[in-house]
Each structure stands twice: as C-alpha cells, then as structure tokens.
Amino acid sequence: MGGRYVIETRREATHESEGMRHRWLRRRPLGRYRYVRLRWRVVFAVVDYVGEVVFGTCRALRSLFVARQTPTDTLGATAGLSSSAGITVGQANRATLPLGLDKPLARCTTASANPHEDPRVILLVQLDHLGDAIISTAMLPPLRRRYPDASIEVLAGPWNREVFEAAPQVDRVHVSRANRFARRRLARLAWIPAVFWWGLRLRRRKVDLGIDVRGDFPVALILWLCGARRRLGWDCGGGGFLLTDRPAFVPSRPEVQSRWALLGALGIQPLSAADSWRASFRPSDTARREIASRLAEFSSGPLVVLHVGAGTAAKSWPVGHWRELLGRLVVHLGVHVVLVGSGSDRTIAARILGQWRWPGVADWTGRLTVVELAALVERAELLVGADSGPAHLAAAEETPVVVLFSGTNNARQWQPCGGQVTVLRHPVDCSPCHRGRCPRPDHPCMNQLRPQRVAREVERILSWRFAEIPC
Structure with missing residues (x-):
C-alpha cells in the first residue's frame, strides 16, 4: 500500500512538473516563434540569424x-x-x-515582385491536416475573384488532396506523399529530400506567387527553390528570410481570419463580415447520389453523425463515453446514427458498438471519401466529434456541430468557425499543452467531459432544429 502511494505521488509530481514546464514556455516565448519546445525556438533563431546574414x-x-x-x-x-x-x-x-x-x-535577394503585376501561376502549399485544408478553402474564392486569369495550383498531402480537387477554383493539385505530417515514420523521415525534390520540380511551373499558409521553414524553402517571384507567408516558423512578404503572425487569432490576413497582404479584402470567418466546401453531385443510396436503408427520422476518431490520442474521447452517448441518442432521442472516421478508427467503432445490435446505427468508419463524408454531413441534422477535420467540414457546410475540444490547442485559434458551432470543453490548468498524447493517466480534459453534458447539448440543438420546421 505504501509503495503504491509513493508511485502515485511520483507520478503526480511528474505531471505537475510537466505542466509547469509548458506553462513556463508559454509565458516566456523566444521572440516571434510559435514553437512550444524551447529547442526548436533556439534552432530556428540560429537558422534565421545565419540566413539573414547570408x-x-x-x-x-x-x-x-x-x-x-x-x-x-x-x-x-x-x-x-x-x-x-x-x-x-x-x-x-x-x-x-x-x-x-x-x-x-x-x-539571394528578397525584393518583392511588382505588386501591380498580376501573377499567372499561383501556388498554395498546404501539406498538413484535413481540418487545415478545409480552413484554407476560405482563400480560394477571393483569390479567383482577384486573379481570374491565373492558374491556381496547390501542393497538398494525400490526406487533404480531395479537398482541393473538389474546389472549382483550383486548376491543378500536386501531391507530396512524403512530408513531416505523415502518420508513418518512414514517410516523415523522407520529408527532407522531398522538400528539395518538390522545390526543383515545381520550377518548371514558373510560379509567380507562392503562399505558405502555415508558416513553416520547409514550405518557405520549397517556395524559394521553385523560383516563385513573390513568396508570402508567416514569419513564425523559421525561414522568414526566404520570403518576400512576411506579415506578423497573431497567435490567438482564429485560423480563418489568419488566412484572410495573408490575403490582406495582397490587397484582397472580404466582401462582407461573414467572409472573414467562413470556410467554403461543397460535395459533388456524384457524392450526394452515392450517400442518398446508402441512406435508403434508414427509415425517416433525424440523422446524427458521430466522428469517433481524432488526429491524436490527446484529442480522443473515451470509448465508454461514446457508448453512453450513443445509447442516449438511440434510446431516449430515437435518432439514426452513423459512425464515421478513418480506416484506423474501425477498432474504436467496434469497441463502441460491442456485440450488441444497435437499431438505426450504421458503422461507416473507413468507408467514405472526403467528398462522400461532406455529402453525408450535409444531410445530417448534427455532427458530434473531436477538434478535427470533420468538425471543420460541418462548419463549412453550415451543419450544426458539437465539438469535443481537448486541452491540446488554443480553442479560440483552432475551433471551427461558424454560426452553428458549439464547443464543449473541460477546463484544465495544463491547457494548451500542444501534446500528441496526454502524460496524465486520467486525461482530465477529455475524461471529465461527461456524455450527459454532450447529450443535453445534442437534445437542445435537435429540438431547436425541429422547432424551425413548420407542421
């Protein structure tokens, strides 16, 4: 008994020290860098110093x-x-x-190209996650309005390529399978040669305007290597000396508004106040027909989509909580439920469903493309899920969404933007930790987000939705 007490005490002390270390880093940032870990701030401070000198x-x-x-x-x-x-x-x-x-x-000169000369080829680099790509769709319509004759091209990852392939404003999509956001370790290690390969390969495209929406040193290097005459991006991730236009990054600003701030450097302003916070994504007619045929097995009634996966373990909601929420939706509210997620989320869905046969419940994890998921969300009354791509997708389609927000990120910066977005979170002192996996065994930010609270919010939204429908 005494030994167990000592072990638990040591664990608690370790967790407290971890939390204190991250809070210290947040209070004492090193200059303009957005990195949480001190070593990366120091590395890129040195890189930028040497680069500016050269x-x-x-x-x-x-x-x-x-x-x-x-x-x-x-x-x-x-x-x-x-x-x-x-x-x-x-x-x-x-x-x-x-x-x-x-x-x-x-x-090695960084004089900007003539700002009055319209670019013929625009390259937008978006190598990271699905949600980030959904956010960046807010930039495409204004870019097309401002440069109607330009060829808009995107360098994307395999996990977000469908977002840009479905966008009518995009003329060409280049796909980099090896980059540092890949889930597989081998693909992550291959990002260094991939940066040089893509930078030299894209030279033949004769890029006039390159845009880095994230603020990453590898992306800035790609834009410089490809010969883009004007290179626009945030000076917050290292490599600012490689850019021609580098506005100051505001850390707590919503990401959609940060995209518009980049467009502001090009002299592009939103047509209305709503444009400054709204992403834009719509499924194809083919995807709509496919989803309609799959939903034919359901009887009439409200449809709720549960996205049971998450980008990292730190954002995951416990399986037991999902099971309890599912029971409340099916038994007490009588709604139809579709579980969605990637192929790796099938195990989670199987654990949620167990051995029971749930009436009105379908498991579609790993069976939908991005555009098919968009078509499903478009038909749903509501989506419930973690802070990840499907939540941003629902917000872009103006479908009500309940976001189970962990303590990993800054909620104001990363929560989906829209008029029908509800963010639920449990406050913890270690947030934002920017961790992929919670070091605390109880994972309080997600474990303490109780399914009863989520079910009440779902019931409130559904009652409001059906109150709008005339009898």
Whole structure:
C-alpha cells in the first residue's frame, strides 16, 4: 500500500512538473516563434540569424557590383531602355554582374515582385491536416475573384488532396506523399529530400506567387527553390528570410481570419463580415447520389453523425463515453446514427458498438471519401466529434456541430468557425499543452467531459432544429 502511494505521488509530481514546464514556455516565448519546445525556438533563431546574414551579404554584394558597373547618371536611361524593350530594371542590373555570380546573387535577394503585376501561376502549399485544408478553402474564392486569369495550383498531402480537387477554383493539385505530417515514420523521415525534390520540380511551373499558409521553414524553402517571384507567408516558423512578404503572425487569432490576413497582404479584402470567418466546401453531385443510396436503408427520422476518431490520442474521447452517448441518442432521442472516421478508427467503432445490435446505427468508419463524408454531413441534422477535420467540414457546410475540444490547442485559434458551432470543453490548468498524447493517466480534459453534458447539448440543438420546421 505504501509503495503504491509513493508511485502515485511520483507520478503526480511528474505531471505537475510537466505542466509547469509548458506553462513556463508559454509565458516566456523566444521572440516571434510559435514553437512550444524551447529547442526548436533556439534552432530556428540560429537558422534565421545565419540566413539573414547570408542573404544580407548577397544583397550588399549585388548592390556593390551594380553600383560599380552602372553609372548613376545613366540609371534612368537604362531603366527607360529596358522597359521599352520589355526588360525589367532587375534583369538589366543582373546582366552587369560578373559571369557566374548573377543568378546566385539574384536568388539571394528578397525584393518583392511588382505588386501591380498580376501573377499567372499561383501556388498554395498546404501539406498538413484535413481540418487545415478545409480552413484554407476560405482563400480560394477571393483569390479567383482577384486573379481570374491565373492558374491556381496547390501542393497538398494525400490526406487533404480531395479537398482541393473538389474546389472549382483550383486548376491543378500536386501531391507530396512524403512530408513531416505523415502518420508513418518512414514517410516523415523522407520529408527532407522531398522538400528539395518538390522545390526543383515545381520550377518548371514558373510560379509567380507562392503562399505558405502555415508558416513553416520547409514550405518557405520549397517556395524559394521553385523560383516563385513573390513568396508570402508567416514569419513564425523559421525561414522568414526566404520570403518576400512576411506579415506578423497573431497567435490567438482564429485560423480563418489568419488566412484572410495573408490575403490582406495582397490587397484582397472580404466582401462582407461573414467572409472573414467562413470556410467554403461543397460535395459533388456524384457524392450526394452515392450517400442518398446508402441512406435508403434508414427509415425517416433525424440523422446524427458521430466522428469517433481524432488526429491524436490527446484529442480522443473515451470509448465508454461514446457508448453512453450513443445509447442516449438511440434510446431516449430515437435518432439514426452513423459512425464515421478513418480506416484506423474501425477498432474504436467496434469497441463502441460491442456485440450488441444497435437499431438505426450504421458503422461507416473507413468507408467514405472526403467528398462522400461532406455529402453525408450535409444531410445530417448534427455532427458530434473531436477538434478535427470533420468538425471543420460541418462548419463549412453550415451543419450544426458539437465539438469535443481537448486541452491540446488554443480553442479560440483552432475551433471551427461558424454560426452553428458549439464547443464543449473541460477546463484544465495544463491547457494548451500542444501534446500528441496526454502524460496524465486520467486525461482530465477529455475524461471529465461527461456524455450527459454532450447529450443535453445534442437534445437542445435537435429540438431547436425541429422547432424551425413548420407542421
């Protein structure tokens, strides 16, 4: 008994020290970096310092060579001659540099492309998760309105490619299977050569405007290697010296509004107040017909979708809580329920359902594409799930959604934005921890989010929804 008490006491002390360490880091950030761990802040502070020195030296050398080779009294004439011949001043200056130094020095300058010249090829890089891609769809309609003749291309991951393939504003989608957001360890390790491979491969696309929506050093490197004339991104993840336009990142701002802040650097403003917080995603007609045929097995009645998976273990709701919520929905509310998730969530769904035969319940985990999931959510009265892609998808489609928000992230920054979004969370002192797995054995932020509370919220929303339907 005494030994067990000592072990539990040591565990509690460890958890307290972990929480104190993360709170200390949040109170004392190192400059502009968004990284939680101190080592990454230090690494990228050093990288940025070296990069600024190297690029600053290259700019100084280029200016020195140009000043020596081009007389100041003929600079205006050179500019006029080159403009009349269809050559920019930068190209004329580059021609005066010593042989072999023109291209390296030019690549190390960060002077922005002419902001008044419309880009012909726009590359948006979005390699991370499904929810992030849904958020970024808010940028596509205004980009198309501002640049109607441009080719809008996206470098995506295999897990979010369908989002951009379904977007009518996107002309071409490039898919990088090896990047650091991959679930498999081997694919994560392959991201370093993949950065250089994609950077050099995309040079043939002759990108005029490159956009990094996340603020990542690998993405900034890709945009620089591909030769994008104008490179827009956040200066919060390292590699800001590789960008031409780098507005300041605001950490607690909702992510949709951060996307609009990037567009603001291009002079693009929302048409209305609603545009500044709303993502946009709609399923295809083919997906709608497929889901309609699958739902034919259900009798008439309200449909609730439960997304039982999560991006990380720290965001997962306990299986017992899911089972209790499912029982309340089926027995007390009499609704039809569809369980959704990725292929890896089938085990969770099987544990929730157990050996019982649940009337009006279907397990579709691992059986839907992204557009089919969107078609299902579009027909549902409500979606319940963790802070992950399907919750953002429901918000984009204006389907009511109850988000079971863990203590992992800043809720104001990452919660889905929309008029019919309800966020439920249990406050804990260690939030936001930015952890993939909770180090505390009781996982209080999710365990203490009781199914009774969630069921009451679901009942409230359903009663409000059906009160809108005239008899």
